Amino acid sequence: MIVIEGATKRYGEATVVDDVSMAVESGSMTVVVGQSGSGKSTLLRMINRLVEPSSGRVTIDGVDVSTVPGPQLRRGIGYVIQGHGLFPHRTVAQNIATVPRLLGWPRDKTRARVEELLALLQLDPKQFASKYPHELSGGEQQRVGVARALAAGPKILLMDEPFGALDPIIRLKAQDDLKALQRRLGATVLLVTHDMDEAFRLGDRIAVLNEGRLQQCGTPAELLLRPATPYVQQLVGSSDRSYRLLALTTAAEAVEAGPAEGLPGIDGGATLREALAEIVWRDAPALAVLAEDGKPLGRLSLQAILARGRPQ
Amino acid sequence: MSAATPHAPRAGLGGGSVVAMLRGIDRLGALLCLIGAGGLLALPFLTFKANRIAAGAPKSVVESLGAPGAGAFLGALALVAGLALFDRRPAVRLVGALGGLAALILAVGFGAAALSPPGDSFARVSPGAAVWLLLLALAMLAADALARLRLSPPTRVLALGTAALGAALVLRSGLLDPLSILREHATRADVFGRELRQHLWLAGGSVAAAIAVGAPLGALCHLNRKLRGVALPVLNMVQTIPSIALFGLLMGPLAWLGRTVPLAGDLGIRGIGAAPALLALTLYALLPVTANTALGLARAPAEAVDAAAGMGMTRGQILWGVEIPLALPVIVAGVRVVLVQNIGLATVAALIGGGGLGTFVFQGVGQTAIDLVLLGAAPTVALAFCAAVLLDAAVDALGGRRA
């Protein structure tokens, strides 16, 4: 667990991060969202001591990070920098092997790990290992950046706008992949973005930052239902907050008992927002919710969906 | 307008083929042909002197080679001119330029032999202005073709080696021995070898010393803003002192050092000679090396450096593992500049007894013997050229991976 207590960073007159306190549960993904210049990167970099707080402190599993030498601390924390930051003079394999090499891993172990990571991020090792970063597309560079951060198997991953350079379609796919990866590795992820939709797609919890001040840190539903400040209210939007809320629940979670014969089917993993769209499109009163093996789990009526789209 | 358009193509039809041909002419080729032809028509091909300081008598191509020889030579040049004007394939143009060069060397060699009275060791035959202009035109034709061929760095080094081997073979063959510059060489062959080595030592030694001091200094400037603010302006000031003045400024302190510290005296440190020359050349090389090192290190992408720190590299690991490899092309480019610069500047060392090829230049100036000046200047230019080609190839080879 990462605990940030009263973290403040001043540069001269400017207070860039102002008395921020929050916690990131182990194994969860927390997204810090805010406009450009709101202090997100600075907050993130206080965790791995690339920035030293002017006051306040950060602890990881109870250990004050300021008591651990910077390089040693950072070798244990994966860091994906804003704009991939790959080393242009090193191959993909060498880039990924950075931290294992710093940690003095044996060659064989490092090589095996690099191949494993390339495969994990859907990059063919034979094709990509010996390429240089400038030979890759933006999406590939970004995945190599993530692989490099994961190389030594860190329990904590800090990601600074990792998908900023990707076009929208690749971006959605990359977000899904990251979410799956995080679940699979059980990693604690703190991700920074200026994109509210990304925050809602990825975050178990969302921390909203404005001009260095933490506005609210809570689950996506909390942000939608009980915005703590007008700023958060405006940020989550009032025109489409119902849709956002619906997008947080899956069909399987909202399934009702009852006959489902003859109804159009929907995958249990689909969101209620997608289910609503399906109902509108098919002009059906309800949907049959299907398990992964195609067996019906039950039904999902329009009424049930609508009820979940407002405060209960 | 609609009435005029159909006539337009017809109007030009009569002159069409000539216009098309003129359009097809290569501009650079035309300029080079003009230079070469102008030189051959208006200027002497060879110059004959009864002795090395007598006034020269101009000799035309026909006078030098006789009618049949001149015909063959001019025919060969006309062929090259044709290629330069109408053939755009770089490889063909290169072969043409090299062929022209061979013809020129043969013509100069045979012409000089024919003009030299047998058994007269005082008479001198030297290349006239026409030869220099032809040499310039052919060299530019070759350089342009080479540039268009875009040879890879190793191929360029190989080409330079081949050219050097060719030049050595021509000099060895004795073909050009009747030329005055080689006669000057023949009478002082042992001194020439010694001064050539001294010249290489002055230029190479000073650049090596400048790298040994300047590269670490540049790295320190990169790490420390304050040092950078002091070191670079001071070195910049040194750079602006004229070379003779710098030699003079160094004479006093070094003479004192040589007199008072016995060890320094034993090492040959005196107010005049190689020591002040080497020191001055090193000082001149220091700014480009230091500045390029600092500049190159600062040029590494900020994100890469930031990522390196974020991965847990120490400051030293970032410097050696990321910043220096990324800065290497810029650092080597700085070395290229100072090596070429110091190969030229090392001629001035002769003025304070430092030796080197400048010895011949200043002797020649003193005796108004232009051939002796050339004996010092020509190898200096050749050395600088080789250094430039080699280090340019190194810069490209280092920079290629991260284009």
Ligand SMILES: Nc1ncnc2c1ncn2[C@@H]1O[C@H](COP(=O)(O)OP(=O)(O)O)[C@@H](O)[C@H]1O
């Ligand atoms: N090293 C620094 N010195 C001075 N100001 C800085 C420094 N780093 C960041 N800032 C300022 O702090 C503010 C927040 O920066 P940052 O944390 O990068 O914001 P974000 O990542 O949310 O865009 C910006 O106004 C930026 O100019």
Ligand SMILES: [Mg+2]
């Ligand atoms: Mg940022």
